[in-house]
Amino acid sequence: DQQVKQNSPSLSVQEGRISILNCDYTNSMFDYFLWYKKYPAEGPTFLISISSIKDKNEDGRFTVFLNKSAKHLSLHIVPSQPGDSAVYFCAASDRTYKYIFGTGTRLKVLA
Amino acid sequence: DTAVSQTPKYLVTQMGNDKSIKCEQNLGHDTMYWYKQDSKKFLKIMFSYNNKELIINETVPNRFSPKSPDKAHLNLHINSLELGDSAVYFCASSQAGSPLHFGNGTRLTVT
Numbered sequence: 001d002q003q004v005k006q007n008s009p010s011l012s013v014q015e016g017r018i019s020i021l022n023c024d025y026t027n028s029m030f031d032y033f034l035w036y037k038k039y040p041a042e043g044p045t046f047l048i049s050i051s052s053i054k055d056k057n058e059d060g061r062f063t064v065f066l067n068k069s070a071k072h073l074s075l076h077i078v079p080s081q082p083g084d085s086a087v088y089f090c091a092a093s094d095r096t097y098k099y100i101f102g103t104g105t106r107l108k109v110l111a
Numbered sequence: 112d113t114a115v116s117q118t119p120k121y122l123v124t125q126m127g128n129d130k131s132i133k134c135e136q137n138l139g140h141d142t143m144y145w146y147k148q149d150s151k152k153f154l155k156i157m158f159s160y161n162n163k164e165l166i167i168n169e170t171v172p173n174r175f176s177p178k179s180p181d182k183a184h185l186n187l188h189i190n191s192l193e194l195g196d197s198a199v200y201f202c203a204s205s206q207a208g209s210p211l212h213f214g215n216g217t218r219l220t221v222t
Binding site: 032034036041042043044045046049087089091095097098099100101103104 | 142144146153154155156159166167201205207208212213216
């Protein structure tokens with residue numbers, strides 16, 4: 001039973017354009033959501049998070065949107081850069097110690 | 112300054128052997144984790160310790176035994192290794208309600 005889903009395994013975007021990565025969850029107890037970026041042979045690196053009391057959080061080129069009624073969150077990267085090419089994982093927590101991860105989306109930014 | 116470090120980075124061993132992976136964090140976090148990333152790239156939680164106390168123990172074969180000598184260290188010992196144990200194992204740490212910080216992973220190959 002996968003509680004956090006990323007239905008797009010891969011995404012290609014032209015440099016300078018917007019990248020939109022999507023994530024769906026099923027557990028209504030989740031109230032803290034995170035995005036991680038992972039390069040090959042490295043561990044996931046924290047990118048941005050959002051609490052369920054908000055519907056948007058922005059940090060530079062990265063914005064996370066949360067739609068609680070749809071149990072959906074998305075990560076927008078604007079403008080996309082070749083260095084953004086990586087695997088992106090979303091994760092969710094119910095404020096216990098458990099963080100549940102999606103299966104990842106591989107983003108390729110084309111120069 | 113590596114925040115979460117795990118050793119070894121690569122581990123190749125034969126079926127039936129016993130091996131250990133070590134993890135140390137210098138972030139002062141109270142909670143440490145082991146995650147497994149299998150061939151499908153799914154990041155699945157295995158164990159979590161908070162102040163040396165086991166708080167999460169997912170459905171993991173009891174051949175896997177975590178040990179936390181202090182809150183800065185969490186080791187993973189695996190007995191009687193099987194082919195299906197081949198994966199990348201990530202250590203992580205966090206403070207309550209804050210993002211996980213991951214190590215760079217240990218790629219375990221069982222032949």
